[in-house]
Amino acid sequence: MVLPVNAYCLLGSEPTLVDTGMSPDTEGFRAALWNLVDPADLRWIVVTHDDRDHTGSLRAILDEAPQATVVTHFVSMAKIGEDGPLPLDRLRLVKPGDRLEIGDDVLDVFRPPLYDSPGTLAFHAQRRGMCFSSDCLGAFLPGSVDLAASSEDVPAAEYDAGVAVFASANSPWMHDVAPDRWQAGVADLRRRGITTLLSTHGLPVDRGLDRLYGTAAGLQTGPAFEAPGQEFVDAMLVMSGG
Ligand SMILES: [Fe+2]
Numbered sequence: 001m002v003l004p005v006n007a008y009c010l011l012g013s014e015p016t017l018v019d020t021g022m023s024p025d026t027e028g029f030r031a032a033l034w035n036l037v038d039p040a041d042l043r044w045i046v047v048t049h050d051d052r053d054h055t056g057s058l059r060a061i062l063d064e065a066p067q068a069t070v071v072t073h074f075v076s077m078a079k080i081g082e083d084g085p086l087p088l089d090r091l092r093l094v095k096p097g098d099r100l101e102i103g104d105d106v107l108d109v110f111r112p113p114l115y116d117s118p119g120t121l122a123f124h125a126q127r128r129g130m131c132f133s134s135d136c137l138g139a140f141l142p143g144s145v146d147l148a149a150s151s152e153d154v155p156a157a158e159y160d161a162g163v164a165v166f167a168s169a170n171s172p173w174m175h176d177v178a179p180d181r182w183q184a185g186v187a188d189l190r191r192r193g194i195t196t197l198l199s200t201h202g203l204p205v206d207r208g209l210d211r212l213y214g215t216a217a218g219l220q221t222g223p224a225f226e227a228p229g230q231e232f233v234d235a236m237l238v239m240s241g242g
């Protein structure tokens, strides 16, 4: 199984980057980004949460894109700031219920029903219909999957299993949420009228959204992720000849 780490770039009148990838990939990440948009034109850098797999190129992009403003939650700002403060004059703090105008679209800001950082926010682009859900409903994928595919190209049972394992591993608290609260969170996601769900992990989901919401409704009562112990390392050492 593999876990893709996604970032997205909206090429509108105010080009907007959603998340910034992992630091070991920063050279290739920025080369790909600047192939899509001129650094001088990048206007917004949306950071869905502070985890390192989504903030790897943030500082470098801020240096290279002088017009770009970071959009994030207070808690994410504070946690990212542990490595040094973000420039205050390039910050736009948002919270659930806010709306952000990005030129030719509007981002509705909300707290998704699954997350692994208290700073997590999701962003629903109203005109495009796309929702950047952060880690919510991301998925482990079979190693053979074409990462340019969409979720419908993966057998449903395999995709759903990847969603379930990722949700339980990344948000283990979900198994402790009151069932009615859990279902209300899934219903809130469903009622937003999203046309494409874009998680920071997994593949784009559009035609399969209804099924995905059904999968989400059952996640809470599904099996809890069992983390491997030292036997995992021991097995890896044997496999690597160590
Ligand atoms: Fe995360």
Ligand SMILES: [Fe+2]
Residues within 6 Å of the ligand: 051, 053, 054, 135, 200, 201
């Ligand atoms: Fe993540």
